[in-house]
Amino acid sequence: MTDNKKVIVDGLWDNNAALVQLLGLCPLLAVTGTLINGLGLGIATTFVLVGSNLTVSIIRNHIPKEIRIPIFVMLIASFVTNIQLLMNAFTYELYLILGIFIPLIVTNCTIIGRAEAFASRNRPVPAFIDGVFQGIGFTAVLMILGALREFIGQGTILDGAHLLLGEWARDLTIHFYLTDQKFLFAILPPGAFIGLGLLVATKNIIDKRAKNRQAVEIEPGLQQT
Template sequence: MNFYLNLMRDGLWRNNVIFTQMLAMCPLMAVTTSATNGLGMGLITALVLMCSNVLISCIRQIVPPQVRIPIFTLVIASLVTLVDMAMNAWLHELHKVLGLFISLIVVNCAILGRAESFATKHPPLAAAVDGLFMGLGFTLGLVVVGGCREVLGSGTLFAGASQLLGPHFTFMELTILPGYSGFLLMLLPPGGFVMFGLILSAIRLGSRLRQKDAVPAAPAQADAVGGCHL
């Protein structure tokens, strides 16, 4: 149980794809103009990551080491193609927004990296848990960056969520800053770099402050006469 709990913690935060490993910068900068886009791309990637981990874990014993990378890439590309076709059929509006970046999931370093470093060494259940929570951690990073950019860029949050999740999720579409004229920079790729840098700085600062608080204070010295603390 501790093993699976550690997998969950690592995927969601301690070994987060974006904030710790700093991988998948291309979709992070390109599609996180809104929290909805980040959520859609994150969930798609999580699905591909979990399925690829399971499949690669199942075939790890029969794949020759010399050709494992091409075979892993072929498995990932097949899954991405299926997801791309399904989105084009049933989530066409979101498919038009994400466009090329769905196909680029194939070259996402996080997916191939987890296949090589984890799925090839563990059974399918552990590989599925690792893929799921690594994908959810990636989704968390995209939603956080996308949400901050969307609020500053257009004053809304989860705009168009009903197109992704269905009409029952219209309540998620919020107007945070009514009458806000917008800040165009936040909706452009340079704004993604700025926002990612600010969030990463805040995380690193918080981590250092926690480490500083965790260091025990040095014991006070006592004087040589009465033993009172100075």
């Protein structure tokens, strides 16, 4: 497996920030009441992750080791400020819903961790790829968890799509069943904890089956030799 391919697979699956490293769980559990909320926060986080990874990689040889973490935080904060201003200008209602969790991206351990563990030790291209696919992997978990909670809690998918995509997206909402009262357990944080646990368990089962299948395929070859 080439280095770039490994970086991609790690970001999407093998070392997924949410399912394996269990980082960034505060926003993951707090805002994923709907798929669109998760997608909005995921895009914002990916933007910051890519920008900070690339910048840290470019200037890595000019950063004194003693103050590298404060410098990383300042760089991350500058990208978070940019995404705040963009969301405030173009997706204001979604910005209000996500609230404090947009500025809290600064403290997201996923972003700081990738800057320290990967971007500061690699060239810009691998750092850029790592940022993109770590962000996509994190966003995918946000979207899946948001879709699961939205479906169980209120019987819809893509509710509030217009908050992110514009007025034309109001008709994208899919209604699976009608209810007079939302299932609050799914929408509130307890539902998020259970949903995340199910996603982690599902990943572990898939990985275990893949490992067992690989072992079965290798064993006949060892017996023949």
